[in-house]
Amino acid sequence: MTELADAVLPLIRTRGDLYRWSASNAHGREMHEAIDILESHLDAADPADAYAVTHKALASSLKVIARADDSSGIIGDACRRLLNLHPRLAAAASVPPSKLVKWMFAFQLDGDVDYFELDPVAYAPALGEQGLRTYRERLEEVRTSIPAKNTDDWRDPHSHERWVLEWNDRRLAVLDRSSPRKWCSSGSFGLLMD
Known part of the structure; x- marks a missing residue:
């Protein structure tokens, strides 16, 4: 050490x-x-x-x-x-962006605790353009891997993944200077309207 x-x-x-x-x-x-x-x-x-x-x-x-x-x-x-x-x-x-992206997803989806959020905006300088592209692609992989939310089931087994996706959408919208996508009850995404 x-x-x-x-x-x-x-x-x-x-x-x-x-x-x-x-x-x-x-x-x-x-x-x-x-x-x-x-x-x-x-x-x-x-x-x-x-x-x-x-x-x-x-x-x-x-x-x-x-x-x-x-x-x-x-x-x-x-x-x-x-x-x-x-x-x-x-x-x-x-730090190599590929290594950082892998760690960021493990932290957010498979961590010891889920009390904390990672801010992709703060990691943008470390990730660079290619790393951010890889990060976004990984988010889409997670998004397509979970089924549409059933509004009748309050015990959503994918609630944590949905929350992580929503958090990242909001923070990446800051990075993009655009409106965040919002998870709709139908399970699809729509633009958040003012």
Whole structure:
């Protein structure tokens, strides 16, 4: 491990019992200390190393929050700080867009938790034109893989996928400076009218 990883990751990871509110809050404060260290070293750190440490810290933080009483939101805020750093460092480290797209979809559809969103607008500099095209193509693959929504069934087994698609449509509309598509009850898409 690198010096940055040695300073940051032990403060993010824990095997402790985080079901107790006080223990969770104490660990959340340690996580913020780790992110402070990471942020303070960004200018001096090798971008690839900073990205690798941030990526590992983010993965570990999601495992932590999945088993923590984060009713105070301290751990969640630490996760959000890492999520804000991740796309910036991915661009600085020139992470291959294909690798980034694969990770983004795994995070959104198969992650340990579904408490957080990824913003494709923030990842646009790292993805580049080809990466964004691949990302959009992957969204369409997901869209065509789920059946039309049955309005009579309140237990939609694809509700998470639909939510991810809607979120991405809205954020990509910002990138495109156009109106987002909205999921209609019929299962088709239409333009959102003002």
